[in-house]
Amino acid sequence: MNVLIVIVFAITLIYLSMTERFPIYAGLIGFQGILLFALSFLELDTITLATLLFVAIETLIFKVIIVPFMLFRIINRTGETKVHAKALPGFYSLLFVSAGLLLSIVVSFSMKTTPENMIYFIVAFFAVYTGLFMIISHRKIFSHLVGFLVIENAVLLLSLAIGSEIPMLINIGILLDIFVSVLILGIFMMRLKQHTDELTLLKDE
């Protein structure tokens, strides 16, 4: 079951890299939150109850409800619904992302870990690659934001793979991370729209 969820997670990443509509981005980020909650629930026998509670709050409340809600609100307020006209076409994105998936598989195989961890590694690496790819290849800030959230999800996925090895201190770190994400989502996106949706003022002539 875990493996199936992780594979579905990987499919959402491929979909994310190809789609051009922001509401779909927001929906997929929410769906990834549901998948992460399901994974954390299934990991019950390998992680402590306190950690599970923490992850459940982080995934269900934060990733499934708050983040998508804020993303949709940003879309409504800014009126931006599509990626930049000059963004990389979906077909080429698919090629790049497929290459990333292949690279993730090669790296994970060379790590000689257990088969269970292997699948987590592959998808976590792939998520980091997809997130970075979205940040680099897209021009609008909204896409960058979604790329960042995908990387955050990769971090959580890898945390789940470690399971009982996660100390509570790391959970406090994740809380701080959530705080930063909310800060980025809530304050700056609203303010940035007043000026521009592409940041190009600061540069060397």
Next chain:
Amino acid sequence: MSQCELVLLGFFVISLISGVTVGLVHSRKLTRALTLFYVLVHVGFTLCCWVHRGETVFGYFTFDPLGVLLLSVLSLLTITTVYHGFIHVRDAEPKVYSIYHAALIGLVASMSGAYLANGMTTVWIFVEATTLAVAALIYHDRTKLALEATWKYVFVCSLGIALAYLGILFLGFTIHDARLLHLSFDSIAEIARMANPLYLKIAFVFVVVGYSTKMGLFPMHTVTVDAHTVAPPPISAFISTTLMNVGFLAIFRIYALFSATSILPFMNHVLILSGTLSLLVAAGYMLKARHNKRMLAYSSLENMGIVAIGLGIGGIGYYAAILHVVLHSLTKAGLFYQIGQSHKVMGTYELEQSGNYMNLYPAGATALLLGFLCITAIPPSGMFISELYLMKSMVVSGNWILLTVTSLLLCFVIYALLTRVLHIVYSPPREKPIHEPMKVNPLQTLTQYFLFGLVVFICFAQPAPFRELIESIVNTLPK
């Protein structure tokens, strides 16, 4: 509770209370009084750390030599930064004035925590906290540029910190012992020797890329450059020195922990590559820099590149790297304070609008020239010693190509700085500045003379406690 635990707890409680009170009560007098009180507390705390050097507190903090050394630099620069901050924001509204000082207290407290942290997760948490605190400070002017710089800083730093966190998670994979859950430095060092080298390599690369956002090192250097452009000069001084030292410390900790493993050559190659590319990028951008603060920001990139190369070379390069970190902090802070004053006097940061500084403000122009000598490592600058050690380490290790490339790039850097500083000091401005020039009291420049004086002093004599402290840090690394 031991004396050490009491002191540490007291420091963080005072930091919290001072920061919150200053942030909520928008009174200038109270803000000034509490900030000054906090500076005194920080100095006292640093002295306590010196006395209790080597002790571990609560398991999460340790007063080790590197932490204490960087904390001392922070304590010294907190005094000067708070002083220049009082001058810089004196005309701000009470609310903005309070937010500035509350964020400053938060930044100093979180940097102190990062220096003294005794585990990768603790370092990571405090580094995240510095991002939040410094964001409020970069946004101080509330302009379009400030908003863009703040957004970029928070976004890229969060991205970098997430990548560093992935590196820490990989360390977690190597540890399957419940006693070692906190990822403390001592436990990681033990485990690293037996761990799969591939895990360690991946962890190291993630940590270097992630924390290079803080250290201002290639490839994540761009955000700090943008942050410098808009942040108030005293804050630029902090970002370019003590905050970069946080990034350096995080990378150094991992490097030191893994140095006893088989991946040492790999780590050295990564650091040398990153350092050389930082130098290359810095030299290129400094040659085309038209903004005085961006020029200094690229100079910081260049110096962090030198530090990374020193670490990567090893041997006497270790000593050079740590000495360079300290001296660069003192010099660059002084230069940023000076650039802030030059902005007041000339009414601009733009190079084309700058000029005639020696006629307008001789005390500042002389300080700028002295700062230029210090930062370019021209004797009697103490940085001459650190760069000489660095060159020596390259000769000893037979890295002739690296020596040639580094020397060549440093020549470009010196040329770029020299032409720009001489233009500011002696040439008439090519364009009229937009803002009205103001006067600066020469006494306000004393802090810069003091900092540059310290850097010159180090060229001739390194006090025994200072030298021994650096040697004890170097002794933890392989010969």
